[in-house]
Amino acid sequence: MEGLNQIEAWVLIWVQDTIRTELLDKIMIFLSAINNAGLIAILTVLLLLIWSRYRHVGIAAVASLTTEFILVNVFLKNVVQRIRPYIVKEELTLLGDVPGDYSFPSGHTGSAFAVAIVIYLCMPRKYGIPALLIATLIAISRIYNGAHYPTDVLGAVMVATVTGVLAWKYVFPVACRCLQKMGDTQKE
Numbered sequence: 042m043e044g045l046n047q048i049e050a051w052v053l054i055w056v057q058d059t060i061r062t063e064l065l066d067k068i069m070i071f072l073s074a075i076n077n078a079g080l081i082a083i084l085t086v087l088l089l090l091i092w093s094r095y096r097h098v099g100i101a102a103v104a105s106l107t108t109e110f111i112l113v114n115v116f117l118k119n120v121v122q123r124i125r126p127y128i129v130k131e132e133l134t135l136l137g138d139v140p141g142d143y144s145f146p147s148g149h150t151g152s153a154f155a156v157a158i159v160i161y162l163c164m165p166r167k168y169g170i171p172a173l174l175i176a177t178l179i180a181i182s183r184i185y186n187g188a189h190y191p192t193d194v195l196g197a198v199m200v201a202t203v204t205g206v207l208a209w210k211y212v213f214p215v216a217c218r219c220l221q222k223m224g225d226t227q228k229e
Contacts, residue, residue: 049190072182079152100216105208109155136186146196158205
């Protein structure tokens with residue numbers, strides 16, 4: 042694992058020394074901040090639950106986000122206990138807020154993708170593609186800001202993809218049937 046940490050730390054230092062600019066720094070700090078504590082993911086789920094046409098999607102997104110949170114923030118971070126890259130490499134400068142937990146996997150990335158995958162699979166592409174784009178930008182911001190190693194982000198995407206697909210396959214159809222029986226959804 043130490044060799045992987047060294048290679049990934051080199052990538053992060055290269056990003057810092059080669060790609061960072063004052064304008065990009067502001068953009069990437071903003072992209073990370075909008076999903077602090079899963080904020081944009083939670084607000085999106087609440088919007089879906091309020092919007093009767095897509096309430097069934099909101100229910101699937103709740104299942105995906107809750108499962109992702111338990112797997113990433115409660116289980117994996119505490120089992121793996123990977124130290125943040127900016128702590129390991131003193132020459133790496135963290136942009137944005139100082140995280141208070143372990144590095145692997147990325148909670149920001151996981152929560153964004155847990156909801157985005159459900160939206161992509163359950164809603165028209167006019168919503169799904171922007172949701173995936175925003176999640177991808179949040180993931181990139183975590184690497185750019187030096188808060189996570191690339192594999193932290195990749196691991197979070199993998200976990201969130203699994204939770205999103207499972208919610209789409211198992212929760213979404215049940216939510217559709219239940220809400221349809223209640224007369225609570227409309228077809229687009």
